[in-house]
Amino acid sequence: MTWVPVVLVATTAFGLIIVERPGFQIGILAVQYASVAWLSSLALPPQVAAVKVVAGMITSGVLALTVAGSRPHAESVAGRTFRVIAAILIMTAAIGIGQTNWMRVPDIRQEAIMAASILMSMGLLQLGLFRSPLRVVIGLITLLSGFEIAYSVIEPALAILALLASVHIGLAMVASYLTLVARPAGPAEGGE
């Protein structure tokens, strides 16, 4: 049963790379947040892990309102086939790394280290693939969620969880600002 959230995390991380429609991405992100909270509850009291669900729902809500308000175009910087292949390769590597406690976190469960590896790897892949504020922020959130699964085992303090939750909400607000208030980058000028 404890492997169910790992499968969910892997599926959602994969989906965030493949799916292009912003509305669907936010839905997938919300499921990812629930899965991360489930995994965190293996090490934390459920009421503490619930902080992650609440933060995740607020973050997803802010991003959903942003998408509804701006109707951003689906960003596709690489072909879908390329993204599928890249995601499979990175996922395979992450599963390989996740077999061992590579972060050397004491008393961490195998499921947690596997999920952390998958999310961090797929988050980095998203950061490498996409340019739009919304997708970059979703990539950052995925990366951070992976880190937090492992970090909540070693630092279960509520104050840290609350501050990290504020980082998620802050990232969503930055994405919202850049999408709604600032003008998005043109296709020719988006890169460095």
Add this chain to the structure above:
Amino acid sequence: MSAPALVFILIATLAVATLGLRRRAYLPFAIAGISCALIGLFVLYAPLDTAFSLFGLPLRLESTWQILGRASNLDAQDRAAVGFLFLVGALFFSVGWAAAPGRSFVPTGLIALGLLAGALTIEPFLFAAIFLELAAMACVLILIPPGSRSERGELNLLVLYTMAMMAILFTGWLLENVGVTSVTPELALRVILLLGLGFVILLFVPPFHYWLPNAAQRVNPFSLAFVAIILQSSGMFLLLRFLDNFVWMRADPRISTAIQAAGVWMILFGTLLAITQISFLKFAVYVLLADIGVSLLAIDSELATGTEIAIGMTSVRVISLGLWGLGAALMSKTGYSSGAGRKAPLATAVGLMGVMSLAGFPLTAGFPWRWTLLTQLPEASRFGALLMVFSTAAILWAIVRWARVFFELGSAESDVDEDLPPTLALTLMASACLLLGIFPQLAIPWVSANLSP
């Protein structure tokens, strides 16, 4: 009453008030400038943890604020860093209206300063990483004011600071909970590597500087100068705090070697890329990197006054970068093209003077601290001294080249009216730079007494 709580309330109130006044031209800048100066002086000089009387009222200000089970503590070292940050804010807000950095500059600038002050005072220090990340978010909003084009360069700042946050959080746990010291060599190496990753991002060590030149091409130079100085100086203060709090780190030769290597690398990289630039904005960014490299050499110089010199260099960098930012922002209408100096002579001259000060040219504010370092460096650091001299000479050559381009007859995009208020701001900043360069004794004792740990 707690002093950190008082500062927090003041900053929150000011941010809300200036947000309400953001459509006014000068008022939010004036309010924020004066308030930041007062807060900075309060942080530096207010009597803490002792009873005193104000207008007949007995008062006692505590240096610690307990919030959510954590402490925000204004001890002597933190007071210097926080006071410095607010004085930076005072300078940039006071002259900021002349550079037109956007309506959100003042409120988001205040929020960023408040978050960085939180990062420098929070205990345990691992919380600092999260405050730095939140401050980076505010800085993205400063760099991209409403209506501007959002670009990946500014988002890269967020990506890098998220990575730094994760590295520092993990290091904090190893240091505070696991109790890593030099007697646990394997864990000590992990701490050094993770901490190194965090600090190379906070100190803009190449290649983790890449958001800076990208942003320089597109954002208001004054906003970029403000963001660069508050983020980099906070990183520098945090590094010094780490080295002071964990004595084994300062004694570890690997840390010393890493700081020295980073310093040398920054000076070389910054200088070589600066002299090959065809963009004036990127040129200044690379000169800034070389200047930060010299500060790192000062920290690692094994001099008793090394830290003091590094803090002094950070202080004058505020003037130099502010000068460049203001001049470059007012030059923007010329397109930084050939003949720009004939269209906007004062702004161009001041922009160039800012870069000269960053490079440590004699008679500018950046010179005295560099000279102090150069004359005190031990024999073993002769390579570092030669590198500093080479950097200053090479950048000076590049500045002369830029001056020739700007002041030769050419076709800049438009005529620029140098109005009285911007002219006044430029003149005041340039005078301060020259004054501190010609009479360093006016500032050096104050920096040594108040800002050095």
